[in-house]
Amino acid sequence: MCISSFANYSVSDIRAAGLGVRGDMRHAMQLYTMKDRGLEEKILRKAEAEGCSAVFLTADSPVLGVRYNEWRNDFRTPKGLNFPALEWDSRDIQGRTHDDGFMSFNDDGHNWARDIPWLRSVTKMEIWIKGVLTAEDTLKAIEMGCDGVLVSNHGGRQLDGVAATIDALPECVEAAAGRIRIHVDGGIRSGTDMFKALALGAEHVWVGRPAIWGLAYDGEKGVDLMLDTFYNEFKRCMQLTGCNSVKDITKACLGVVRSDGPLARL
């Protein structure tokens, strides 16, 4: 599980809840490049001390996207909720728009050559780049000595019109050539979507909104239902494509689009 800097619970509460479900659960800490390096370092040190194994540096958000829906509705996180990692209480959150709040702490001058060595100097956690969509950035992450990249477009919430992650994934996998780990998120809505992402070379698939929808539907039970649904769909997809293990899931399981028309295999 990846813990957002905007999480409403502390890293220690989230770690404790996760470990209560599965003793070997691993957590990553999502991080923005912040103006206040002292606070950024504090977040990192806390995450490491709590046993998080990786930091996911979000690289696709020097600013927030143009979010007309949030602006029109004057979206604010509901009263009573805090952002403990950022050290904001409900009053701080209510007192300004989400956009203004974001701009108040986020450094819009992202610079891998400055930020990644700095991260290395303050943490022993793995360093992953979240928000990669191209071969060039995958190569840059290798050059900078990162441990992995998360092919992500922030759930399509940043720049309208960017590639779908399932389309960007193959060029990132090809550029990586096994030299860096590749995960993917964005638009994964079923076990069959998971299967396709693995077939295209992702080592691991993450989901964002499906967990929130499960939570809205029936709390913890709703999230369990979402996970069981994805698991069953994934398993059936493996069975129906003749895969006995996850290692058998390769590009050969997918359809091939030819110039004379698509050939559906899945």
Ligand SMILES: Cc1cc2nc3c(=O)[nH]c(=O)nc-3n(C[C@H](O)[C@H](O)[C@H](O)COP(=O)(O)O)c2cc1C
């Ligand atoms: C309500 C919401 C809040 C999010 N907050 C963050 C965040 O604070 N940091 C971040 O890196 N990504 C954030 N994301 C993006 C997710 O981490 C993830 O990349 C995305 O949701 C994956 O797409 P999916 O929801 O289609 O599965 C957020 C997404 C949503 C829907």
